Amino acid sequence: MSDTSQAAPEASLGARLHASARQLVRDHRPAEALPMLDRLARLPGLDAAAALLRAEALAALEQLPAAEAAADLALAADPAWSAALQLRARIRLARGQARGAIDDAAAAVMATPWDAGAKALLGTALLEDRCFDTAIWFLGEAMRADPANPGTQSRLGQAFMRAGRHEAAAEILAHCVAASGGAPALVALQAQNALLAGDAAGAEAMLRAALAAGATDAALHSVLAHALLTHGQMADAAPHFTAAARLAPRDGYLAHLAAAANGIGTDRATDSYVTALFDGYAPRFEHSLLALGYRVPGLFRRAIERALPEVAAGRARLGPVLDLGCGTGLVGVALADYLGGPLTGVDLSRGMLEQAAAKHLYAELLQLEIGAALDRAWPPQAVVTLADVLIYLGQLEPVIGGCRRALAADGLLVFSAESFTPADPAGQGWRLLPSGRYAHAPAYLRHCLAAAGFAILEWREEDLRLEADGPIGGVVVVARPVGH
Structure with missing residues (x-):
């Protein structure tokens, strides 16, 4: 049998395995994709593609060190591969490595300067690194390239908020809330901006309206509790801290505030509470x-x-x-x-x-x-x-x-x-x-x-x-x- 006749079935098998594994990852079944990716990696010339998809699957399973190692393998084949750079940037962000994420996202922007997603990702990484003005610039560039992207819009609003530019943040976040039909996370962000701008009453009104409409979200309860605290209403804030902690059981910041509000003794504040606070x-x-x-x-x-x-x-x-x-x-x-x-x-x-x-x-x-x-x-x-x-x-x-x-x-x-x-x-x-x-x-x-x-x-x-x-x-x- 000739080399050409052997290569054709392998190419066909590789395409089928890759498509099946990718669909499983898209369907939120990443664990089922991993055995297919093991087979795919053994086929000639397909190890880089398998490594990239493996990185995505492992990231979905929150196995972040292994996911980053898989992304490293994909980039070893092509250091300027924008998709792999962006994936590794997202993994590094999830690991709290903002500086590494900035490096990857910046390299992705250089490799594909027309890609609005790469610019939005770089803006997000810069925002996490507290480089607010530069983050605003890149998120603005991404929004100009893709003005209908709701994720970019909300991140731009958040960047304005964290930079203390509350009027600009209010305008963008109001548009995001309206366009989303009142998505709870966006209402919470809008109310947080109002609270930081000194409008605790306005923030409280937004949050109570969302909760009255049946929204259930940890951020809504958390921001409402903080708004109530500005008026010294600890007794009213306590049940909202409790609800927020129950809706986000892995959030150490909320867990500490809920314990404090309800008089539950703990031996120290969580690291996440102290970090988020300061x-x-x-x-x-x-x-x-x-x-x-x-x-x-x-x-x-x-x-x-x-x-x-x-x-x-x-x-x-x-x-x-x-x-x-x-x-x-x-x-x-x-x-x-x-x-x-x-x-x-x-x-x-x-x-x-x-x-x-x-x-x-x-x-x-x-x-x-x-x-x-x-x-x-x-x-x-x-x-x-x-x-x-x-x-x-x-x-x-x-x-x-x-x-x-x-x-x-x-x-x-x-x-x-x-x-x-x-x-x-x-x-x-x-x-x-x-x-x-x-x-x-x-x-x-x-x-x-x-x-x-x-x-x-x-x-x-x-x-x-x-x-x-x-x-x-x-x-x-x-x-x-x-x-x-």
């Missing part, structure tokens, strides 16, 4: 804190001056300093003129770290969860600070113990905490408040310090900031390892 809050964080009379960085400075008079007098310098939960770097600003060694900042929120980096005070900024940060082997630190960090943790023994390991033998631990003084019948030492923050019993704070080997140098009750119902009381504590 990534969204970062651009206006300092302005908001100043409006609330935030005092903690200044209180830390004064406490360190009292503990280290040689530093306060200018006869000694401070450092190295580890600023855990550094946020936008306000503690770094407060201590800047005393520093004589490196200042390192750690925060879970990339948005906060970007704001801190702009101050040009930190030798290093690390995006890490606090436990992971304290598991590192640090050079002995002169000072470890936790400014309004413990309010996102219930159980404190691991963190206080980790701070002790990071400190020099004569170093200082400086932290703030919201506290409560009534009886603690549960005996656990902390409470999850309706605000989503934790308060700690003074006796529990003292226990954690003693257990970790700290002696308390200073314990000062202070008003940490203001809220609508008055000052928030707490403590500022300075401690040093026992024996120094």
Whole structure:
């Protein structure tokens, strides 16, 4: 038999396998497609096509590392393959790898500059990376090329919203809602934009109308709960946080707020809650804190001056300093003129770290969860600070113990905490408040310090900031390892 006669059946078989596997993926049956793709990959010249479709199937099954590896194989055959680049960009976005997704989507735009989908994908990746103006440009280009695409329109509206351009966002999102017949996710986005623009009443009206019409969506309940909180209506917000958490059971942000609203004790806020809270809050964080009379960085400075008079007098310098939960770097600003060694900042929120980096005070900024940060082997630190960090943790023994390991033998631990003084019948030492923050019993704070080997140098009750119902009381504590 000639080579030509052998090739024809194999080509025919490959076409049938590819078409069948592709249809299974389109029909949301990706697991059934995988055996066919195994066979397809063994046919001459079809391994790249099989790899690309395998990547799509594995992504649908949420097996993202394997999906990315399959996309890598497809791109090994043709590094400029736009479809493969776009698929890998979407996989990387799903894995939280916005920078890698930007690289892939940009390469896809270069390979196929006429492709509106590639431009929309690049805009989406830039939006996730908080490059709002550039995201708006690419999403606008995609919308001009494909003006009827509802996904591109809604992402452009979201980009305007996140950039703080609420009037432009309102116009686009109103069109999206009307064109979709009131799709719940779009109504929630429209209401979120109104809420961020300061129109809580308008947001509430939109959301209640959607719910009254029978819509069921986690985002509707979540945004409505936040709108109610702007008026201090915690009791009314609680059932909506609960409904949102039930409709989105894998959302750690909603789970934490539902627990707080319903008085359910947990030992710490979820990482996803802290990240979502502060990534969204970062651009206006300092302005908001100043409006609330935030005092903690200044209180830390004064406490360190009292503990280290040689530093306060200018006869000694401070450092190295580890600023855990550094946020936008306000503690770094407060201590800047005393520093004589490196200042390192750690925060879970990339948005906060970007704001801190702009101050040009930190030798290093690390995006890490606090436990992971304290598991590192640090050079002995002169000072470890936790400014309004413990309010996102219930159980404190691991963190206080980790701070002790990071400190020099004569170093200082400086932290703030919201506290409560009534009886603690549960005996656990902390409470999850309706605000989503934790308060700690003074006796529990003292226990954690003693257990970790700290002696308390200073314990000062202070008003940490203001809220609508008055000052928030707490403590500022300075401690040093026992024996120094």
